[in-house]
Amino acid sequence: MSLSSKHRRNRTARTATAAVTLLMAGALGAAGAGTSGAAAKAAPQTRQIASSVLGGDYKITLTALRSPEDELAASVRLQVFTRSGGAWKESDRVTVGDVDGWFWYPLTGKGAVCDFATASTEPAPLTVSLLVTPSIGCSDPVHYLVKEGRVYAD
Numbered sequence: 620m621s622l623s624s625k626h627r628r629n630r631t632a633r634t635a636t637a638a639v640t641l642l643m644a645g646a647l648g649a650a651g652a653g654t655s656g657a658a659a660k661a662a663p664q665t666r667q668i669a670s671s672v673l674g675g676d677y678k679i680t681l682t683a684l685r686s687p688e689d690e691l692a693a694s695v696r697l698q699v700f701t702r703s704g705g706a707w708k709e710s711d712r713v714t715v716g717d718v719d720g721w722f723w724y725p726l727t728g729k730g731a732v733c734d735f736a737t738a739s740t741e742p743a744p745l746t747v748s749l750l751v752t753p754s755i756g757c758s759d760p761v762h763y764l765v766k767e768g769r770v771y772a773d
Contacts, residue, residue, distance in 0.1 A: 663687050668695075668749075669732045673739040677765055678707050681715070681735065681747065683726040692719040693726050695749065701768045710768030715747055715761060725750045733757035742766035744773065 664685040672678045678700040686692035695715040700707035725731060726749060734748035734757070743765040748757045762773035 693723040
């Protein structure tokens, strides 16, 4: 066997090994990227920012939902729960303000809820005002009515 044929065989083996390594890295990278992207879209980050129980009839919560498109943006979900069979069951939900119309960090920081007023009456009045930013201050109050487990703009 000549030196040049041995050299060619080693070079071919190295090329094949490099190609297999690149293919494996590409496949693993694509699988990992697909998994992390799917997991991120499957469950947006949330944080409950306020809650109130009105007698034994209603439980009302405000939850910040971080935007999947813009990590600085958030939405606010107002949920109403009614007691059913000894457990709280969601009866209605609305978005406070615009979708992704809030900033995540002010909403989830100290002083995020400027006003969250409720009353144990039927219909139950509800007022919400949230911190826009520390420099801007609080949003204008938004008024709702909770009637028979449903939320209505007031």
